Amino acid sequence: xxxxxxxxxxxxxxxxxxxxxxxxxxxxxxxxxxxxxxxxxxxxxxxxxxxxxxxxxxxxxxxxxxxxxxxxxxxxxxxxxxxxxxxxxxxxxxxxxxxxxxxxxxxxxxxxxxxxxxxxxxxxxxxxxxxxxxxxxxxxxxxxxxxxxxxxxxxxxxxxxxxxxxxxxxxxxxxxxxxxxxxxxxxxxxxxxxxxxxxxxxxxxxxxxxxxxxxxxxxxxxxxxxxxxxxxxxxxxxxxxxxxxxxxxxxxxxxxxxxxxxxxxxxxxxxxxxxxxxxxxxxxxxxxxxxxxxxxxxxxxxxxxxxxxxxxxxxxxxxxxxxxxxxxxxxxxxxxxxxxxxxxxxxxxxxxxxxxxxxxxxxxxxxxxxxxxxxxxxxxxxxxxxxxxxxxxxxxxxxxxxxxxxxx
Amino acid sequence: xxxxxxxxxxxxxxxxxxxxxxxxxxxxxxxxxxxxxxxxxxxxxxxxxxxxxxxxxxxxxxxxxxxxxxxxxxxxxxxxxxxxxxxxxxxxxxxxxxxxxxxxxxxxxxxxxxxxxxxxxxxxxxxxxxxxxxxxxxxxxxxxxxxxxxxxxxxxxxxxxxxxxxxxxxxxxxxxxxxxxxxxxxxxxxxxxxxxxxxxxxxxxxxxxxxxxxxxxxxxxxxxxxxxxxxxxxxxxxxxxxxxxxxxxxxxxxxxxxxxxxxxxxxxxxxxxxxxxxxxxxxxxxxxxxxxxxxxxxxxxxxxxxxxxxxxxxxxxxxxxxxxxxxxxxxxxxxxxxxxxxxxxxxxxxxxxxxxxxxxxxxxxxxxxxxxxxxxxxxxxxxxxxxxxxxxxxxxxxxxxxxxxxxxxxxxxxxxxxxxxxxxxxxxxxxxxxxxxxxxxxxxxxxxxxxxxxxxxxxxxxxxxxxxxxxxxxxxxxxxxxxxxxxxxxxxxxxxxxxxxxxxxxxxxxxxxxxxxxxx
Numbered sequence: 001x002x003x004x005x006x007x008x009x010x011x012x013x014x015x016x017x018x019x020x021x022x023x024x025x026x027x028x029x030x031x032x033x034x035x036x037x038x039x040x041x042x043x044x045x046x047x048x049x050x051x052x053x054x055x056x057x058x059x060x061x062x063x064x065x066x067x068x069x070x071x072x073x074x075x076x077x078x079x080x081x082x083x084x085x086x087x088x089x090x091x092x093x094x095x096x097x098x099x100x101x102x103x104x105x106x107x108x109x110x111x112x113x114x115x116x117x118x119x120x121x122x123x124x125x126x127x128x129x130x131x132x133x134x135x136x137x138x139x140x141x142x143x144x145x146x147x148x149x150x151x152x153x154x155x156x157x158x159x160x161x162x163x164x165x166x167x168x169x170x171x172x173x174x175x176x177x178x179x180x181x182x183x184x185x186x187x188x189x190x191x192x193x194x195x196x197x198x199x200x201x202x203x204x205x206x207x208x209x210x211x212x213x214x215x216x217x218x219x220x221x222x223x224x225x226x227x228x229x230x231x232x233x234x235x236x237x238x239x240x241x242x243x244x245x246x247x248x249x250x251x252x253x254x255x256x257x258x259x260x261x262x263x264x265x266x267x268x269x270x271x272x273x274x275x276x277x278x279x280x281x282x283x284x285x286x287x288x289x290x291x292x293x294x295x296x297x298x299x300x301x302x303x304x305x306x307x308x309x310x311x312x313x314x315x316x317x318x319x320x321x322x323x324x325x326x327x328x329x330x331x332x333x334x335x336x337x338x339x340x341x342x343x344x345x346x347x348x349x350x351x352x353x354x355x356x357x358x359x360x361x362x363x364x365x366x367x368x369x370x371x372x373x374x375x376x377x378x379x380x381x382x383x384x385x386x387x388x389x390x391x392x393x394x395x396x397x398x399x400x401x402x403x404x405x406x407x408x
Numbered sequence: 409x410x411x412x413x414x415x416x417x418x419x420x421x422x423x424x425x426x427x428x429x430x431x432x433x434x435x436x437x438x439x440x441x442x443x444x445x446x447x448x449x450x451x452x453x454x455x456x457x458x459x460x461x462x463x464x465x466x467x468x469x470x471x472x473x474x475x476x477x478x479x480x481x482x483x484x485x486x487x488x489x490x491x492x493x494x495x496x497x498x499x500x501x502x503x504x505x506x507x508x509x510x511x512x513x514x515x516x517x518x519x520x521x522x523x524x525x526x527x528x529x530x531x532x533x534x535x536x537x538x539x540x541x542x543x544x545x546x547x548x549x550x551x552x553x554x555x556x557x558x559x560x561x562x563x564x565x566x567x568x569x570x571x572x573x574x575x576x577x578x579x580x581x582x583x584x585x586x587x588x589x590x591x592x593x594x595x596x597x598x599x600x601x602x603x604x605x606x607x608x609x610x611x612x613x614x615x616x617x618x619x620x621x622x623x624x625x626x627x628x629x630x631x632x633x634x635x636x637x638x639x640x641x642x643x644x645x646x647x648x649x650x651x652x653x654x655x656x657x658x659x660x661x662x663x664x665x666x667x668x669x670x671x672x673x674x675x676x677x678x679x680x681x682x683x684x685x686x687x688x689x690x691x692x693x694x695x696x697x698x699x700x701x702x703x704x705x706x707x708x709x710x711x712x713x714x715x716x717x718x719x720x721x722x723x724x725x726x727x728x729x730x731x732x733x734x735x736x737x738x739x740x741x742x743x744x745x746x747x748x749x750x751x752x753x754x755x756x757x758x759x760x761x762x763x764x765x766x767x768x769x770x771x772x773x774x775x776x777x778x779x780x781x782x783x784x785x786x787x788x789x790x791x792x793x794x795x796x797x798x799x800x801x802x803x804x805x806x807x808x809x810x811x812x813x814x815x816x817x818x819x820x821x822x823x824x825x826x827x828x829x830x831x832x833x834x835x836x837x838x839x840x841x842x843x844x845x846x847x848x849x850x851x852x853x854x855x856x857x858x859x860x861x862x863x864x865x866x867x868x869x870x871x872x873x874x875x876x877x878x879x880x881x882x883x884x885x886x887x888x889x890x891x892x893x894x895x896x897x898x899x900x901x902x903x904x905x906x907x908x909x910x911x912x913x914x915x916x917x918x919x920x921x922x923x924x925x926x927x928x
Contacts, residue, residue: 273514273517276514277514277515277517277518280514281506281508281514281515283506283507319479321475404461404462404465406461406464
């Protein structure tokens with residue numbers, strides 16, 4: 001069995017490790033600044049804009065953890081060998097979830113205080129109408145909060161459990177731990193699938209509580225996977241640039257991550273189109289309303305831009321293996337996918353403000369993104385600080401290190 | 409290379425095709441392949457029992473152009489699909505589907521996606537076959553008996569004599585240094601390559617036999633045959649079963665169709681005797697029939713009377729004069745009796761003689777002959793102007809179920825789901841379908857009837873029910889879609905709609921009158 005020497009080349013660069021406090025402070029300042037900017041967008045609807053923007057940026061940062069969690073589970077589920085050197089990075093991204101969960105508390109407090117700015121269904125049945133009135137048994141603040149806590153709890157448990165066992169293996173090198181994680185990854189994936197799907201329904205789909213789409217959870221899942229791979233590729237490129245992990249992660253791993261990212265982006269387009277086609281064809285008013293909202297007030301441009309930027313351009317540009325095996329190409333398209341993913345999350349949440357899209361609104365929303373992602377990176381660095389960035393005694397390391405893609 | 413194989417060219421020794429080395433370990437093969445490649449040989453090949461990781465790199469195999477061929481195939485599929493769909497839906501057979509434009513790109517995408525995948529897959533399959541130069545029936549390396557182990561547990565490296573730098577001695581020296589189990593020169597396969605005569609004859613025979621079914625079909629489709637059809641499956645063409653109206657030797661009465669057993673009631677039979685399910689009273693119908701016969705006999709004009717009773721549609725018959733209508737205005741009081749199973753005759757109760765439509769005007773003869781006490785034959789139907797296509801039946805005058813608010817709500821709901829699309833929410837015959845049809849102005853559209861037209865207003869509730877159940881003209885029948893209760897509820901709602909257009913203040917409940925009175 002191969003063991004990697006657990007030395008400084010497997011640690012985060014010193015310059016990164018000193019940043020978390022500064023990042024958190026910057027994050028809070030930026031989020032505060034975005035609130036102020038939203039006041040200038042529309043002083044009557046500041047709370048509405050702020051809460052929607054906060055939710056969109058929160059989901060954007062949370063999806064990295066969701067994608068990473070699924071990646072870790074699947075590696076154990078299929079007893080994957082190639083990924084042994086990159087899996088630790090995914091574990092670290094996924095363990096940001098327990099801390100990211102804290103950022104959901106403001107939304108729960110808003111609901112408990114009876115705010116209807118974000119979720120219109122947060123009201124008594126008598127004041128609501130249409131389908132929403134019939135859904136109050138499910139969509140009410142305490143049941144919603146209970147479910148949200150359950151989702152975040154399930155994910156926190158899965159991610160910390162996986163990471164804890166993997167860390168223990170760093171010390172002991174016990175193969176039994178891998179076998180145990182393999183055994184538990186199956187049931188965990190079931191919990192993962194249900195909780196992610198329902199979280200998407202509750203947190204994003206219920207913004208428009210009259211509307212429903214059963215594939216919505218799948219859509220968010222596909223988007224999460226693309227975002228996670230884009231982030232992981234960029235992190236590896238950055239780490240290798242500062243001299244870390246150069247022997248453990250090679251072009252074969254990058255090539256594979258690029259392939260999966262490309263595949264999941266196809267899947268994202270597939271599920272997005274599946275959802276659209278049925279509503280388009282049936283053309284029933286209460287079902288098409290969601291798309292109508294994304295057509296009015298200038299959001300129309302974002303909707304069309306998403307098709308082109310999230311799917312068509314990267315599909316053509318990122319298809320070739322030569323691009324995927326090129327650091328520059330890989331970095332470029334990963335950054336591209338992150339931008340597209342942020343557009344996607346904005347597209348899912350922001351049109352529900354029923355306010356027209358404007359330049360200042362985008363700037364304010366972007367400042368909010370800077371804040372939220374600063375906090376996310378602070379969490380990630382804090383998680384990764386004292387941990388080797390490769391599972392140093394994983395029993396499948398030899399497979400990962402000798403792995404090569406066939407020449408096509 | 410059996411001894412029985414005929415020596416075709418005994419003078420020429422088998423040509424040398426190259427050198428093959430046998431290895432027992434995978435890594436020996438990889439090392440040898442690397443060495444051979446580094447020595448400059450390019451026409452080399454490896455044979456292994458399973459795919460060996462890295463062998464393509466060791467042999468220096470160049471990346472294939474297959475992906476580019478597949479991309480072209482995929483794009484071809486995409487263009488084919490989009491062009492095909494556009495041509496079919498816009499050019500060749502434009503047809504409105506769900507009110508969408510002819511060129512509906514969202515609807516084209518699934519097919520475009522499928523054809524892209526299909527063309528890519530087919531191109532991959534055919535492309536890899538072509539690039540591998542398949543099918544190839546023989547290879548000189550097969551001549552070595554040792555080579556059989558290539559599919560079992562041995563690894564082989566072959567250097568072709570066609571190689572630019574090929575030199576038997578130096579290749580063998582090179583390979584000797586790579587831990588081979590053995591090194592052999594590969595000789596040309598000297599077995600004759602022409603197909604043995606018996607095999608050839610068999611192949612030809614099979615090919616000719618394969619033409620027989622096709623030529624038989626061709627002959628049958630293009631010729632005449634005086635003989636009767638040839639039945640391949642006789643018992644499928646002539647099944648041992650009886651069809652309606654056939655003779656049976658099993659039963660004493662000789663009938664294949666069995667009459668209903670006395671004292672039994674068939675499924676659905678009760679409904680055929682119940683005004684609740686029919687909209688008219690079948691017992692009234694049979695009474696009228698017997699009276700009709702009596703009238704006929706007394707009038708001594710059997711042919712004419714029967715013709716009137718079982719009226720056949722005839723063009724050019726005058727519409728009902730108002731006077732004669734008033735004569736027959738008093739219809740029999742139809743009580744909606746629930747069917748009593750005891751009274752149902754076991755024989756078919758369906759009113760077969762009165763099914764035909766009747767533009768039936770009660771002739772003066774009829775009017776004279778009718779004794780005032782007896783309900784006239786035509787009386788039941790004559791309350792409405794008889795229109796072509798509407799049977800003259802003793803329709804029910806009173807809704808045979810409890811009329812309450814629940815029934816009214818049910819009727820409203822069902823009316824708006826099933827009827828309003830054509831007849832309009834207000835029943836004016838201006839539903840969305842009707843409006844759309846008017847827009848298209850295709851000329852053959854028959855506008856839906858307004859519920860507020862005199863013809864409909866004068867209809868008995870049973871007739872409205874009957875129309876919903878059986879359909880009329882272009883209107884489909886809703887008997888299978890709606891339960892009788894729902895159909896009666898719709899009738900009730902239609903009555904309410906009609907009344908709403910002709911109401912006065914007295915129709916409004918006392919407590920709600922105030923606002924209306926003020927409004928006027």
